[in-house]
Amino acid sequence: VDSAFGIEDGDKWKIYFFQGGNYYRVTSNLGGFQEMTIDSGYPKKISENWPPEENVNKKGPLRGMSPKGIIPNDPDAILSLPGLGLGLIAPVVFFKGTDFWIYDFGVSKIVMRDSINKWFPGIPSNVNAAFVWPAEEQQIYFFKGEHYWKFDMKNVQVPDDPIGWPRLIAGKHTGPKELQYSGWGVDLKNIATAVVNSEENTYFFKGTRFYEINSSGVGFHGTSDITMGAEKGFDIATAWKTDDEQGIPKKT
DSSP states (O other): OOEEEEEEETTEEEEEEEETTEEEEEEESSSSGGGOEEOTTOOEEHHHHTTBGGGBOTTSSBSTTOOOOOOOSSOSEEEEOTTOOTTOSSEEEEEETTEEEEEETTTTEEEEEEEHHHHSTTOOSSOSEEEEOTTSTTEEEEEETTEEEEEETTTTBOOOOSSOSSEETTOBOSSOGGGOBOTTSSOOTTOOEEEEOTTSOEEEEETTEEEEEOTTOOOEESOSOGGGTOOOOEEHHHHSOOTTSOOSOOOO
16 A cells, blocks of 8 residues: 555444555454454545545636645545644545645545645655554654654644654664663664554554554554564554455555
């Protein structure tokens, strides 16, 4: 997969997976991956549904309040931000290259497009993944290559910290003790995407595999030996299947 995000919909939890010009939707009453299946009728085209086709002026920009275009194919990262404010009902942020788009589920419209460095100073372009860590409100984690950044939404900045940012996903275990840190407990450089589910577990996707971290950050699931780098994880296609057994695609 290229990117993914989760969002609440009544008593359901829905995760959207994006690959190339298509997207898939998974619906579940529970958060665990064992309870999830891909909804019928998927995959669908991003260009036909983000925003809905009836809201698009074929000759140019979006009609109405938000002339910001259509969500791009192959988004780098997607982030559900219910606490964003700005008068939005259910905002989802799409990142691609140097820009981002905000899509509001509440009105089925793109309401903003702007540059990453303007609204997320200190965060690089072409990020691999982004999500809000459940244990820390108003904190976004961005991933790119072998590094990750923390971004404070409330103060609109990368936090000032003695260790500094970015940091290594695998952590740093050498050098002065005060500058060491555990990172995410696994070496997952160049991850494809990450998403948080309704039980506040975080899933990292890379290649044909995904890895699960619980919300407290203690322990890594689906691995044979965390000290060996957690190479195994779970198989994406086995966990999420369509009616025709196609499953969620791997990152190509």
